[in-house]
Amino acid sequence: MKNGSGMIYARVRYAISVLVLSLMVALSVYTPAKNPGGAVEEGxxxxxxxxxxxxxxxxxxxxxxxxxxxxxxxxxxxxxxxxxxxxxxxxxxxxxxxxxxxxxxxxxxxxxxxxxxxxxxxxxxxxxxxxxxxxxxxxxxxxxxxxxxxxxxxxxxxxxxxxxxxxxxxxxxxxAGMLDEMLAESSPGEVVKTFFTALDQGELGILARVTYFETPDQLTELLQMAQNVDRANLHRASGKEDTVTVELGLKLKNSAKSFERAGSVKVCHSSYLGWRVDYSSVKPLLLPGKDDLPAARITPEDTEEDLTI
Incomplete structure (x- = not known):
């Protein structure tokens, strides 16, 4: 009986942690449900x-x-x-x-x-x-x-x-307060692109919003890794349904090296949050490995808009 009570307690604690995690992610980038075009004030x-x-x-x-x-x-x-x-x-x-x-x-x-x-x-x-x-x-x-x-x-x-x-x-x-609306209408491939764009820009709230976590510890882990990323250039994202194949260049802070990474990213759908990137599938792409190749396709930031017209 004692073991049974322990199992029930563990399940309840896990359910609460997942609920808290969901609220953290939702509130991290809270925006109005819809902005019809005019300026609005919320919260x-x-x-x-x-x-x-x-x-x-x-x-x-x-x-x-x-x-x-x-x-x-x-x-x-x-x-x-x-x-x-x-x-x-x-x-x-x-x-x-x-x-x-x-x-x-x-x-x-x-x-x-x-x-x-x-x-x-x-x-x-x-x-x-x-x-x-x-x-x-x-x-x-x-x-x-x-x-x-x-x-x-x-x-x-x-x-x-x-x-x-x-x-x-x-x-x-x-x-414009339209992140939720934009993400709700995004395809799996578009959500994966948003994930890597937010990673590249250091937008941690948006990054958390478009990611599916199984435990609160995974959210903490992602945010810690994201803060160590200097550049994340997504070169290709293709696929349908729940798997998107990606190729990207990754450069970490305090490092002169950049790396090419390639792999498959799983996405899952929620009726409330839309498509989200599965953290477990994207995590290996964010960790430097022994077999990484030097990345030749990290776009130099000073050429992105260095043109006056």
Missing amino acids: GTLYGEYIGWAEVNRIFPRKGTARIIDLDTGRSFQVMRVGGSYHADTEPLSYLDSVEMNSIFGGSWSWKRRAALLTLDGKRFLACSINGMPHGSQQIKDNNYPGHFCIHFRDSRLHVNRREDPAHMLMVCKA
Whole structure:
């Protein structure tokens, strides 16, 4: 009888841990169920309008000024648009704006994308994505920012290849509060791409949201591994149903080496969360192995958008 009670206790404890895990994952990237396009406020977070580049290009002309609000921190700085045909090339408006922007990016300039809002008048807020690396030409000479940076909106494209940037598009969805809606409509292959994009960008909340865990310990393990990843370039993802074959380049922090990895990723479906990546199947791809080959296809970050138009 004592052993039976112990087994029941263990099962109850396991069920509770799985429930807690599910709540942690759901709350880690909580967004409104649906954003019909206008700015909304949920749980103290303001989400922006999900509008296309064509309209932004019309209402935010060159030499126009705006305020950028970082979604995660709520901090803001002013910018001036200095160019851009497929997205907005902008610069911090002043020296103090550059200081604030640098602080938002953790004290060092980075190509990492961040979800943000752009407002022209303090009344209308537009969902966007920014990177923080100065590149290309500089027009404001006294702002202590040696170049410009890019702001992407829905339908924006890179100048260098005229393609949408997956990381920017993911951050635009986050800024619009539309992650849940986007993921619910995603195919298995698209969810796998989102997993590796979030991994590459250090978006731990989104990474947890698109992953299926059997135990809470697996969530902790994934987050620890993710924080050690510097770059994760997904080169190929193909397959249907519940298995997606991938090829990727992986570079770890504090290491000059990068590696090519290939394998199959399992996905599973939930009526509430949609398709998710099975952690047990993706874990081997994130661990360096003895047989790894040097990765020749890690995209240099300084060539992704280093083109002024």
